[in-house]
Amino acid sequence: MGGPADARRGGVNAVEFVEKFGWDLAQRDVVCLETGFITKKDFLDHYGFEILDDLKRLVESWELVESKGGLAKAREWVEKTCFPLSDNTIRLKRAVYDVESVGGGV
Numbered sequence: 459m460g461g462p463a464d465a466r467r468g469g470v471n472a473v474e475f476v477e478k479f480g481w482d483l484a485q486r487d488v489v490c491l492e493t494g495f496i497t498k499k500d501f502l503d504h505y506g507f508e509i510l511d512d513l514k515r516l517v518e519s520w521e522l523v524e525s526k527g528g529l530a531k532a533r534e535w536v537e538k539t540c541f542p543l544s545d546n547t548i549r550l551k552r553a554v555y556d557v558e559s560v561g562g563g564v
Contacts (some may be wrong), residue, residue, distance in 0.1 A: 472512035476560045481520050488517045519556035
């Protein structure tokens with residue numbers, strides 16, 4: 459029932475992938491790519507070319523939000539910052555948006 463191979467066959471995008479399989483699998487796959495445990499070709503053959511960059515961005519966003527204590531705390535940090543146009547704040551705003559696009563953190 460509904461394994462990663464289904465993502466490939468069904469043309470799932472990165473958001474749908476995380477919604478269906480969760481952050482842990484997405485993070486694991488990105489780490490495996492970065493460490494060379496699996497190759498980019500293996501990943502692309504398994505999941506489909508179009509999700510690779512988006513999946514990596516979503517995982518990076520999720521990790522940033524988690525480093526702030528989760529979605530609620532990251533939102534609060536963005537709302538209360540004295541530096542709304544700083545690179546860090548803009549990056550965190552984007553990360554919050556990315557995590558929210560997956561249903562608030564799954």
